Amino acid sequence: MKNSPSTTERIEMHRKMVLVRRLEERLGELHKAGKTRGPIHRCDGQEAVGVGATAMLATSDYVTSTHRGHAHYVGKGLGVHGIAAEILGRETGYCGGRAGHMLIGEKASGVIGGNAIVGASIPAATGMALSIQVRGGSDVAMCFFGDGAAQTGICHESMNIAALWKLPVVFVLEHNQYGLTVHHSVQSPVADLSIRGAGYAIPSEIVDGNDAVAVYRAVATAVERARRGEGPSLVEAKTYRMQGFSTSDMGGYQGEEDLAAWAARDPIKVSFASLVDAVGQERLEQVEQEAVAEVDAAIEAALEAPLPTFAVFEKTAPYAESF
Ligand SMILES: Cc1ncc(C[n+]2csc(CCOP(=O)(O)OP(=O)(O)O)c2C)c(N)n1
Numbered sequence: 001m002k003n004s005p006s007t008t009e010r011i012e013m014h015r016k017m018v019l020v021r022r023l024e025e026r027l028g029e030l031h032k033a034g035k036t037r038g039p040i041h042r043c044d045g046q047e048a049v050g051v052g053a054t055a056m057l058a059t060s061d062y063v064t065s066t067h068r069g070h071a072h073y074v075g076k077g078l079g080v081h082g083i084a085a086e087i088l089g090r091e092t093g094y095c096g097g098r099a100g101h102m103l104i105g106e107k108a109s110g111v112i113g114g115n116a117i118v119g120a121s122i123p124a125a126t127g128m129a130l131s132i133q134v135r136g137g138s139d140v141a142m143c144f145f146g147d148g149a150a151q152t153g154i155c156h157e158s159m160n161i162a163a164l165w166k167l168p169v170v171f172v173l174e175h176n177q178y179g180l181t182v183h184h185s186v187q188s189p190v191a192d193l194s195i196r197g198a199g200y201a202i203p204s205e206i207v208d209g210n211d212a213v214a215v216y217r218a219v220a221t222a223v224e225r226a227r228r229g230e231g232p233s234l235v236e237a238k239t240y241r242m243q244g245f246s247t248s249d250m251g252g253y254q255g256e257e258d259l260a261a262w263a264a265r266d267p268i269k270v271s272f273a274s275l276v277d278a279v280g281q282e283r284l285e286q287v288e289q290e291a292v293a294e295v296d297a298a299i300e301a302a303l304e305a306p307l308p309t310f311a312v313f314e315k316t317a318p319y320a321e322s323f
């Protein structure tokens, strides 16, 4: 099928989803133990969106993320140690331990940053797409944003200008059904936000956000379109937030039936089931065990790493200026 990932790419997506899952689990534990600063926004159950949507990107393509960005970071190629160390406030973190988990960025990998301002990833990527177009390259800019962020005014302004100017941007709407503690049905009169694409003449597609292969196919089509200079696309990935809004959320408002139904379609289970015949159970289990061990080792090393000093700040300052 056109734009389908190879078996090697599918194994790599599986590996990255397990990396993210283990990272989320360990961050949850570390938060409870008082070792992280501030709340953590976990993306358990949503890994297939961030990992599947970034799997076909080149290093030079840009990605802007949200407050719930761990799968976007890992998908786009950031290493687990640099992420974990940043979240633990250590010198070896991607931003010298000064950014925290919502603002991680690394220019060399095209990760232009997480974002604590809801909706702000959208105009940021649109502007980057304009810079690509002006410079005449074939890179693309991709933004992730949530169903809550889709209700902001800047989302509509960005989509309108991106379509008008045929900017090489891919809008990836990560629809996890909730904005904070508020269900989507009381945020918008339309269940499928992708229908808004028609209002801007932007091609849009709804995809099963718990199936990394389905996400990959839809996004790869959108990326190719952007590279050909045909403008933006919108991919709405339907998924579900399995944890609270953040580690500060006491929960209790998500239905047990919904949680059970989505748990049965866990993206790692979906990926395992679809790969096992071609790859074999033993190989997949080995991939999973190695991913878990990689995260655990990265976190142990991060916990041992030094806290930032002024010297680190001097080292990272030119990086910050280069944005
Ligand atoms: C401009 C702005 N308004 C409000 C907030 C508070 N806030 C943080 S996350 C959030 C909900 C975001 O929902 P969604 O975009 O669906 O992302 P999700 O948390 O589901 O990943 C809100 C309202 C904020 N950070 N920035």
Ligand SMILES: [Mg+2]
Pocket: 146, 147, 148, 174, 175, 176, 177, 178, 179, 180
């Ligand atoms: Mg949401």
